Amino acid sequence: MEKVRFAIVGCGEIAVQTAQGMAEAPHAEIALTMDIELALAQDLAQRHAGRATSDFEAVLADPAIDAVYIAVPHDLHAPLAIAAAQAGKHVLLEKPIATNVADAKRIIAACAENQVTLGIAFVGQVDADCRRLRQLIAEGLIGKVVGIRYAALADKPAYYWHGGYTRRVHTDWRISKARSGGGIVIMNLIHDFNTIRFITGLEAVRVFAEYGTFATPVEVEDLAFATLRYDNGAIGSVEAGSAIRGGSMEAEGDRIFGTHGQIIIGRRPRVYSLEGGQGIAANEWVTVAAEQPSARYNIVEGYATALLEGRQPPVTGEDGLKALEIVEGIYRSGETGRPVTLPL
Ligand SMILES: NC(=O)c1ccc[n+]([C@@H]2O[C@H](COP(=O)([O-])OP(=O)(O)OC[C@H]3O[C@@H](n4cnc5c(N)ncnc54)[C@H](O)[C@@H]3O)[C@@H](O)[C@H]2O)c1
Known part of the structure; x- marks a missing residue:
């Protein structure tokens, strides 16, 4: 794996910026975009030459996806991140890790159990x-x-x-x-x-x-x-x-x-x-x-290179929890x- 093939899950406001950083990051590729509003996913896919879907299950089942970047409303962070981990996808999750500490711990546990790498999209550690x-x-x-x-x-x-x-x-x-x-x-x-x-x-x-x-x-x-x-x-x-x-x-x-x-x-x-x-x-x-490059570039590139090199990502689930x-x-x-x- 020379590049991490990402699916962007949630194609709203911040995903536009992250997709730009992802497109510029040498170790990342936008393979698929997904939103319950298909037009939003298609919009991002058109900007970056990816594929688009409104079906989250299709993301999880897609062998051409290594990792999901999740940028959805906060209450959906836990269910979507846990489902992705259980499907064997690495997870780069927007902040806050979850709406509450109990859910944050469940996400961390699901990623550990399924041996996928959890990263949080905070800017400090990559700045x-x-x-x-x-x-x-x-x-x-x-x-x-x-x-x-x-x-x-x-x-x-x-x-x-x-x-x-x-x-x-x-x-x-x-x-x-x-x-x-x-x-x-x-x-x-x-x-x-x-x-x-x-x-x-x-x-x-x-x-x-x-x-x-x-x-x-x-x-x-x-x-x-x-x-x-x-x-x-x-x-x-x-x-x-x-x-x-x-x-x-x-x-x-x-x-x-x-x-x-x-x-x-x-x-x-x-x-x-x-x-x-x-x-x-x-x-x-x-x-x-x-x-330095944009914060969104730094977040994606920092996570992707860590994944490729088998290192802990710059911002961990533990950081998100703390x-x-x-x-x-x-x-x-x-x-x-x-x-x-x-x-x-
Ligand atoms: N790191 C940062 O600096 C930063 C900045 C802004 C927002 N964020 C975070 O990013 C996340 C998204 O925020 P936003 O401002 O882009 O919100 P937004 O409302 O603009 O976008 C959210 C998107 O998620 C989609 N969505 C809803 N349910 C979904 C589902 N089940 N599956 C797939 N997509 C679904 C919506 O249709 C929408 O397009 C939040 O966690 C927010 O806190 C982070």
Whole structure:
């Protein structure tokens, strides 16, 4: 196998971008596209010269498919990923791994039992800047990590809830707690939780949260605040909202506070260090941003090469689970009014 032959399952908003990255990735091939709406599958197939179907069983039965890339509403992640694993297909699964921790564990177990490789489409581990930041922290540039500040302050337009940002698919799964698992926390912040895990190597051990729905006609939360404790004693704060008027996900980066420096993780991460070193000047803000391919290319190519070389993928099911545990901890804490100890 020189290339991984993928079937794209779910041809909505994000699949368009992933298909582009897949088409550019040298170790991946789009062999088949599948969506319950055949026209969407055909659209992607036409762009990338693949075949199209609306029949998931046909994907599973197709010997010309090595792996499935699954990009469907969150409640379908577990059933489709488990069915694919049982059919012997490798699984590259969109985030969040599932809507709840129990389902995430079932997916991981099904992939292990059927000896297929599970990867999650988080961006942190395959991003050159995040890798550099991880190395800078490991080598002590900002000293001991003592604080983390998450800021996911979006102002999502009304149409987002029924069609995403591109309105490619008219759908209601994003507004339904049962279908999506939640709002800004499981939808967006989960990326940040995993990215910070990767960069710092820290795991959250306790969370306390308050959340609610204040400005949007949806079942899921549109505002959430939380505090976190990490396994090295560091503390964290979370500010997240999807109806932060005038807000922007890019305007505020997440921050990592160290005893000797600070990192801001935005589109172009910045580092401040008292002593400097490793190419970073002391006592001034230094931008750390590499030229690199798109995130979707990195996700696909990182997973495909790992599969071909028999290695663990850059982002594992365990990563998906760990990030989801913080999310579920936030939801449980907000519901009960009590701190929640992690892992669940
Ligand atoms: N990694 C990222 O940065 C990123 C960004 C956006 C979305 N996502 C994730 O990608 C997933 C899809 O999100 P989206 O924005 O593309 O949603 P979307 O609603 O635009 O697309 C979902 C697609 O799944 C299809 N579908 C529904 N049921 C299906 C089934 N049983 N079998 C096959 N296809 C089915 C729908 O017809 C639709 O085309 C979600 O998990 C989302 O969180 C990830």
